[in-house]
Every structure is written in structure tokens, then in C-alpha cells.
Amino acid sequence: MLWRAGGRRNAKQESEVFEDETAAERFRDLVNGHGQQWPPGWVRGQGFIADLRRPETMFEPFALAYIDRLTGIQGDTRSKYKKLVVNNMSPWFKPYSVEDGEGSIIRDMVQHWVNDLQNGRVAPLDPPDRSSRTKYKPKTISNQHGLLAAILQSAVDAEPSLRASNPCAKTRLPRLDGEEEEEEAVFLERDEWAWIHECLGVDPEAQELAELITETGFRWGEATALQPRDLRRRNGRPAIRVQRAWKRNEDGQPYMGAPKSRKSRRTLVIRWSLWEKLQRRAKGLKRGDLLYTGPEGGRWDAGTFRRLRWLPAIELAAEKYGLIKRPRIHDLRHSHASWLIAAKVPLPAIQVRLGHESITTTVDRYGHLLDALDDEVMAAIEWAMDPTAPLPGFLLHSGLADAVPYQRSAVVSDPWTDMSEGEPRGTAGPVFVVTLAGREIPFADRQHAQDVADQWDGDRAGRIAELRAQGWTDQLANRILAAGPEERERWTGGGQVWTRMPGRQFVHHQMASFSPNGDLSYEPQPLASRWAWEFETDLYTDKAAQMRTEFRPGPAATTEAYVRGTSKAAVQMAFESSCEKAREICGQSPYLDLVKSAGS
Numbered sequence: 001m002l003w004r005a006g007g008r009r010n011a012k013q014e015s016e017v018f019e020d021e022t023a024a025e026r027f028r029d030l031v032n033g034h035g036q037q038w039p040p041g042w043v044r045g046q047g048f049i050a051d052l053r054r055p056e057t058m059f060e061p062f063a064l065a066y067i068d069r070l071t072g073i074q075g076d077t078r079s080k081y082k083k084l085v086v087n088n089m090s091p092w093f094k095p096y097s098v099e100d101g102e103g104s105i106i107r108d109m110v111q112h113w114v115n116d117l118q119n120g121r122v123a124p125l126d127p128p129d130r131s132s133r134t135k136y137k138p139k140t141i142s143n144q145h146g147l148l149a150a151i152l153q154s155a156v157d158a159e160p161s162l163r164a165s166n167p168c169a170k171t172r173l174p175r176l177d178g179e180e181e182e183e184e185a186v187f188l189e190r191d192e193w194a195w196i197h198e199c200l201g202v203d204p205e206a207q208e209l210a211e212l213i214t215e216t217g218f219r220w221g222e223a224t225a226l227q228p229r230d231l232r233r234r235n236g237r238p239a240i241r242v243q244r245a246w247k248r249n250e251d252g253q254p255y256m257g258a259p260k261s262r263k264s265r266r267t268l269v270i271r272w273s274l275w276e277k278l279q280r281r282a283k284g285l286k287r288g289d290l291l292y293t294g295p296e297g298g299r300w301d302a303g304t305f306r307r308l309r310w311l312p313a314i315e316l317a318a319e320k321y322g323l324i325k326r327p328r329i330h331d332l333r334h335s336h337a338s339w340l341i342a343a344k345v346p347l348p349a350i351q352v353r354l355g356h357e358s359i360t361t362t363v364d365r366y367g368h369l370l371d372a373l374d375d376e377v378m379a380a381i382e383w384a385m386d387p388t389a390p391l392p393g394f395l396l397h398s399g400l401a402d403a404v405p406y407q408r409s410a411v412v413s414d415p416w417t418d419m420s421e422g423e424p425r426g427t428a429g430p431v432f433v434v435t436l437a438g439r440e441i442p443f444a445d446r447q448h449a450q451d452v453a454d455q456w457d458g459d460r461a462g463r464i465a466e467l468r469a470q471g472w473t474d475q476l477a478n479r480i481l482a483a484g485p486e487e488r489e490r491w492t493g494g495g496q497v498w499t500r501m502p503g504r505q506f507v508h509h510q511m512a513s514f515s516p517n518g519d520l521s522y523e524p525q526p527l528a529s530r531w532a533w534e535f536e537t538d539l540y541t542d543k544a545a546q547m548r549t550e551f552r553p554g555p556a557a558t559t560e561a562y563v564r565g566t567s568k569a570a571v572q573m574a575f576e577s578s579c580e581k582a583r584e585i586c587g588q589s590p591y592l593d594l595v596k597s598a599g600s
Helices: 021-033 059-069 076-094 107-119 140-159 179-183 190-202 204-216 272-282 302-321 330-341 347-354 359-385 393-398 446-459 462-471 473-481 569-587 590-599
Strands: 002-004 011-015 231-234 239-240 245-248 253-259 268-271 428-436 439-443 483-490 506-515 528-533 545-551 558-565
Touching: 002 021, 011 528, 059 330, 076 107, 076 140, 076 245, 107 140, 179 439, 179 473, 190 204, 190 302, 190 330, 204 330, 231 272, 231 446, 239 272, 245 439, 253 359, 268 347, 330 347, 330 359, 347 359, 439 446, 446 462, 446 483, 446 528, 506 569, 545 569, 558 569
Parallel strands: none
Antiparallel strands: 002 011, 231 239, 239 268, 245 253, 428 439, 428 483, 506 528, 506 558, 545 558
């Protein structure tokens, strides 16, 4: 007996063999009664046996349970994934199990599913009166295949494992065509942005919001969640702190939560002109009020902004200036990145500004624009191949010169120059004291104290989450957070009172210790990196690399090599030099004679 699974002409052909016509007719009726599918419990060539498939490993319940377990995604994303499973996967895979054995999902099924999505063919379990489905674009198919692959990989990774391999592993996916790649991101030229900015002027509120996104590269949910308390200063410059964003729950309802990822929680500098507009906007508002609100007050809905403000401005710019491109609001963020690349801003700086979790994201998204750096690339190659060639400007001004051979001028020998802890100030108050890891830091300005406390906590948010995951109580974990600011009449402690915002740098550091015979006294710790404040004098520096080699008191008479700096490559190179110097002088430790005399 032959039939097509689900009764569709393009579906997989199934077959079964019988010894007599009566048995074949009975089986035919069973197949028809189950929508042209194998009757449950029937095994090819054997007939009805006990169905060994477990309900919890059937595709749909297993997939939905997997999505419920996902962490780090918004509620509306979870809801979207579930809809994809029910509408675009279950009509193909619902009768099958994710577990190896009879009735399991196999590689051919996945390939047929991909082909059906691409060609708009109906699924085996679609209603008989359905004649076609949506033809999906290659990127959409790739995204859906990625979700299916993750679901089935969880079956491979289960303990005990449910299957030996992932049937999605070798699927041939349709290639992205040029048209779809063009739709992914629209990069505006500066004059094109000027046209749109002008055409948004019918509503100054909308115009200022678009200007904010264009200057900062904010995501829509970040820009519309800004509050007066997010306006900061960084090293004397006006800045904005991103620490919340609008999201949606599984019911599609908006709520305010943490930004998209850990790296999305960031502080970025802005122009004074934008700062003045934000200050005027914040005047009279409470610290937790929204800086930008919609026509009816409250949250600016992206769809409302697009319909009422954005699309009319695009149409006006097309009519008035001949704008051909059709950018989305999010393309203001892409354009911001493209302008930074054109201005030869290093990709790591762009990554931080955009809040990308990984530099890979930045490279993948904007790497095709890097031909703007061809001159810099060729200058670096010329300098590397010809010792008489001038040092490329981007190496000279970025501090990266210290990371390349024969350019070690930034490796500062012992001793270090102490960093200033603020302008001298009398002990008269009031002062605002922040306690950081048990150490009190005094400030003359409350806002400076609050900004430092907020940034200190933001830098440690990931560590707090790790400690809680390890079973630490909130009381213990929160000890690494800032306390204060506390207002006091006067400062009676040691050190200076900070009258400005302290500097802050992302510092790499590494240390090794050597015995008098030149051997390592212990296995050195790997290179560590973290944000350091100017008042953390043992760690903070604004140099590409500094090294310190010193004799340590004690019976072991060790010699310590310590390196710190803002350039990882320069620090790694300096660490080798520092260790080499420590080995050269470790036998000269003044404490070695003390140890010998004590032993005699």
C-alpha cells in the first residue's frame, strides 16, 4: 500500500506491505482516519505494538518545555518562539519524537521542512483546504532553523542523552540574496540624515528623540526609557548612563527592565548641545520620570512613532529632497556606527558605545564598511616593513604603539608616579562619603558621589549574579556594592576630598613572584582585567602599560614583577619584560642577607 504523508502531493511517500487484501484495506482505513499518517502504535512491517515513545519527548511538548527553560530572553521573545513552534514547526514534526528510535525526527525531515518554508508549500498536518503557505526569505528560514537546532541540541545534551546527534547539523540552508542583505540595514549619509531631521521638525519632540538616537546609537527601548537621573558626567564631559530599557512580556505588554545584555549597561559621552537640550527637558521632572513621552504622555510606542512621525518625515524628505532610501528608526543606530567607522574610530570603542556583548557582533554587522580604514591599514604595513617609515597616526594617538616591537616607551620603569586624589580641600563640610568595599571616599559634590556609587554597582552587577548563583545570600553578595552617599558635616579621614569626577579606566594587570634562584615562587595568575577608579592607586593608570619590579620583604626574599595598563597587548608584552628584569635582579634582594644571617 502506498500513500503520501498527510495526503499532500509533495509530501513524503510512505508504504506498507500486507499478505492479503483485507488486511491492506483495514490498514488503509486506519491511515485515512489519522489524516494520512501512520496510525499511532503501528510499526512498519510489524503492525500494532506498544508505542514506546514517551509523551514528554514528543516534539511539541519537548520544544515548548525547552523554551520555558530559556533564561536571558524577554517575555515577548519567549512568546514569539512558542508561536514559531506551534505554527511553523509542529505541522511538520508534531507526530515525531526528539528521542532516537522508531518515530524519531531525522535529517531528511529537517531538509524537507526547510525546502517547504522556502517554497511556501503546505505542511503534512495543515488542513486539507489550505493550498499554500508564506514563502519565507533566507534569513527568516535561517533564524527558524537556528531555533529548531537549539531545541534538538538540547535533546542531544540532555542527561541522559535522548539522541546521538542533531538532525539539523548538515541542513543546506538557502543563501542570502543581495536584496535581502540590503534590507538588513540602511546606512544614511550625513546629508540624508539632515533632510530627515528637518522633515521631523513639524514635531520638535519627535525631532529631538530622533536626534538623541542618531547621536548616541541608542536602541529605541533604551532611548525612550531615559530618566533625569541618567544624565551624568564622565571625566568632565556630559554623558548618559544606560541602565534600563523598555521590554515586552509574554502577553506583549511593555515593562521597564534591564538593558539587552550586560555590556548594554554603559555610559557614553555626548555633545554639549545635546546635553543642554536634555537638561532643559529634565527641568521640573522627578529623577524617575521619563525624559521622552508619547503624544498621550507615558511611554513612546515605537509603532505609534513610526506611523505618526517617522514615515511622514521619510515621505516628505523623498518629495522635497529626493530621498531614495527607506530607513527604519533602528537604521539611525546603524548610521551612527557607520559614521564612527568613517571617522576611523577603533571597533572596540564602537562596540562599547553601542553596547554590543561581543566585538564579533560589531565586526559581523559593520565589517563590510571597514574599507574606510584602508589608508590606515596600508600605513601600518608600510611602517612595519620599512623602519624609516613614520609611525602611523592611529598607533601614535591611541596608545597602541606600545603593543608593537621596538615601541616600548609606555612601559614605565619602577617607581610609578602616584595619581592625584583630587584638589586639596580643607576638612570643612559638607562632604558626601561613599563606602566602596569597606573604604570611604569623600566628595565635595553629591552628584559626583552618587555617580561613582551607581557606576561601581553597575560594574559589579555580573559578579553579584555569579555569587547569588553560587548560593551566596543577598546580604553577603551585596557587601561588594557601594554604600551611600552619606552626608557629613566635615571630613575627618585621611586623604583629599574629591572636587571632580575621578578618572575611570579599564585596566589589565598581571603579577608574578620569583625566588632568589630565579624560579617562580608560585604559579602566576592569568591576566586579569576590570574597571579601575583613579582613587584605586594600586591599580588605576591611564597609560598603555606600566611595570614595577621590586624586592618584597620577608623570609622568602622574593622579587615581584607587576604590570598594569589600558592596552592588553602592551601589558602582555610588558609582563614579559618585567619578569625578565625580576629574574635578573632576584639574586640581589637586600632581604636575602637578612635571611642568611637569621639562619646562621
